[in-house]
Amino acid sequence: MRNNLYRPTADFQIGFLNNIQWLLESSSYTSTYKFALLISLSNLAIESGIDDNSTYSVSYLQIAEQFIHLYWTHALPFSKQDPDSILRQSNTIGQIKVINCILDLQKEAKTIKLNTARILNTYKWESTLKEIARTIKTYPAKHLQSAENKSHREFLYHYDSKSKEIKLNPGIAYCLAKFSKIINKLCQQYWSEFVRKNRHNQEYFNEDLDLYYFLFNQSRQSLNMLVPLLSDIQHGYCFYCHNQIKGTPEVDHFIPWSKYQIDTLHNFVLADHSCNNSKRDYLAEERFYDSWLIRNQDYGKLMNNEGKSLGFISNILRSETIVRWAYQVAIEHNDLVWSPDKSNRLRTINPALLQNLRG
Ligand SMILES: [Zn+2]
Numbered sequence: 001m002r003n004n005l006y007r008p009t010a011d012f013q014i015g016f017l018n019n020i021q022w023l024l025e026s027s028s029y030t031s032t033y034k035f036a037l038l039i040s041l042s043n044l045a046i047e048s049g050i051d052d053n054s055t056y057s058v059s060y061l062q063i064a065e066q067f068i069h070l071y072w073t074h075a076l077p078f079s080k081q082d083p084d085s086i087l088r089q090s091n092t093i094g095q096i097k098v099i100n101c102i103l104d105l106q107k108e109a110k111t112i113k114l115n116t117a118r119i120l121n122t123y124k125w126e127s128t129l130k131e132i133a134r135t136i137k138t139y140p141a142k143h144l145q146s147a148e149n150k151s152h153r154e155f156l157y158h159y160d161s162k163s164k165e166i167k168l169n170p171g172i173a174y175c176l177a178k179f180s181k182i183i184n185k186l187c188q189q190y191w192s193e194f195v196r197k198n199r200h201n202q203e204y205f206n207e208d209l210d211l212y213y214f215l216f217n218q219s220r221q222s223l224n225m226l227v228p229l230l231s232d233i234q235h236g237y238c239f240y241c242h243n244q245i246k247g248t249p250e251v252d253h254f255i256p257w258s259k260y261q262i263d264t265l266h267n268f269v270l271a272d273h274s275c276n277n278s279k280r281d282y283l284a285e286e287r288f289y290d291s292w293l294i295r296n297q298d299y300g301k302l303m304n305n306e307g308k309s310l311g312f313i314s315n316i317l318r319s320e321t322i323v324r325w326a327y328q329v330a331i332e333h334n335d336l337v338w339s340p341d342k343s344n345r346l347r348t349i350n351p352a353l354l355q356n357l358r359g
Contacts (some may be wrong), residue, residue, distance in 0.1 A: 006052040008171035016175040019155040020183060024190055026147035031090040032194055033098070033140035035187040040066035041156070042183045043262055045168070045176035049321040051328075056173035059165040060133035060141070067098055067132050069262050072114045075102040078204050078214055088200040097135045101128050113222060115311025141166060177325060178332075181259065188216045216261070223251035223268065229306050230270035233299045239269035239291070240284060240340040250276040254284065254292055255326045265307035266296055266319035275340050282338035282346065283330050286353035292323065293356055327357055 008016070020038075027034055043066055044058045079085040086103075090096045105128045109117040118125050142159055146152050157166045168176070176183065192212045195201060205211070227249050238245050239252065252271040253263075258281040260267075269292070271279070296303075300316045307314040330337070331354070336346045351357070 008053055008174050012171055013175055019153055024186055028148040029194060030092055031096045032191050034144050035191040036067055036070050037140040037144055039184050039187050042176040042180040045173040046180055046325045047318055047321055048173050050173040053171045055167055055170050057165045057167045060137050061129055063136050064129045064132040071098050071102055074215060075099050076112060085204045087195050088198050089195060098132055101131055119311040225310055226251050226268055230268060234270050238272040238275055240271055240275040245272045247273055252276045255323055256281045259326055260322055264319045265303055265312035265314040266300060266316055279338045282336060283326060285337040285339045286350060289327055289354060290356055324357060327354060
C-alpha cells in the first residue's frame with residue numbers, strides 16, 4: 001500500500017476541478033486542439049500509474065501519438081455519401097493542421113486504417129508525429145491555460161517554450177487520472193458543440209447522423225484481425241463464461257472503450273456474443289482481473305510479437321497500468337461489476353476480491 005499522506009488533499013482536488021471548469025468556460029477556442037490536449041494529458045496521466053503527489057513529464061511526441069488516435073477517424077468523411085464531408089475543426093480559414101497531417105499520412109500509406117498506416121510506412125509515421133508534436137507545442141500547449149480575457153492560471157504545468165516536454169505540476173497527474181472520466185466527457189461535449197456550431201459543417205448535419213458517435217464512440221481500429229490470434233490463445237473458448245464460442249467470436253475491450261479510448265493490444269480478449277453484448281460498458285468482475293494478468297503472463301509476449309505486425313500499440317506494462325487504474329477508480333466510486341453468470345449480472349465491486357491490485 002502506498003502512503004495516503006502523500007496524495008493531493010481534498011482541497012487541492014476541488015481546486016483542480018474548479019480550475020478545469022474555469023479553463024473550459026473561459027478559454028477562447030479557435031480550434032478543437034485544447035480539448036484534445038486535455039484528453040491526451042488525462043490519458044497519459046492514467047498510463048503513468050501515478051498514485052500520489054508526484055510531478056510527471058510527458059513529451060510532445062507522446063501527446064502527438066494521442067492526437068493521432070483522437071483525430072484519426074475525424075479525417076474520414078462524416079457522410080458516406082459525400083467524400084468531401086470532412087468536418088472543419090477550426091474557426092479560422094481552412095482545416096486544422098493535425099487533420100491535414102493525418103490525411104496526408106492516409107494518402108501516402110494508401111490506407112484509412114490506423115494500425116496499417118503505423119506499420120506500412122514508419123518513416124512517414126515518425127515524421128507525422130514530429131510535425132504534430134511541433135503544432136501541439138506552438139498552439140494548444142502554449143495557450144491552454146489562458147482565458148479569453150488574457151488571464152492565466154498555470155495550474156496544470158508551467159509552459160516552457162524551450163522544453164521538449166510538459167512537466168505536470170505536483171498532484172496534477174493524480175487528479176487528471178482520478179477525474180479522467182469527467183474531464184473526457186466534458187471535453188467531448190465541448191468538442192462536439194464546437195464542431196456542430198462551425199458554419200462550414202452545417203450542410204452535413206441535415207442527414208440524421210450522430211455527430212457525437214462519429215467523433216468519439218467508435219474504436220479506431222478494425223478489431224477482426226485479432227480474432228485468429230485471440231482464438232488460438234483461448235482455444236476457441238469465451239474469456240468470460242468459458243463456453244466454446246458458437247457463432248462469430250467478438251473481440252472485447254477488457255477495459256471498456258468508454259473508460260479508456262486508446263486501443264492497446266493487451267486490452268483485448270475474445271468473447272461470445274452473449275457475454276460481449278451484456279458486458280457493455282462495465283468492468284468484468286474481480287476474478288477476471290486475475291485471469292487477465294495470467295493470460296498476459298502466459299501469452300503476453302506472443303501477443304507482442306504478433307500484434308506489432310498488425311500495427312497495434314503493444315506494451316504489456318502500459319496495458320496493465322491502465323487496467324489497474326480502471327479497477328482502482330471503480331473501487332473509489334463503488335462501481336458495479338459485470339458477471340457472465342446470468343442470475344447475478346451486476347453487483348458492487350468488492351475490493352477484498354482484488355488481491356492483485358496493488359503490487
Ligand atoms: Zn461467454
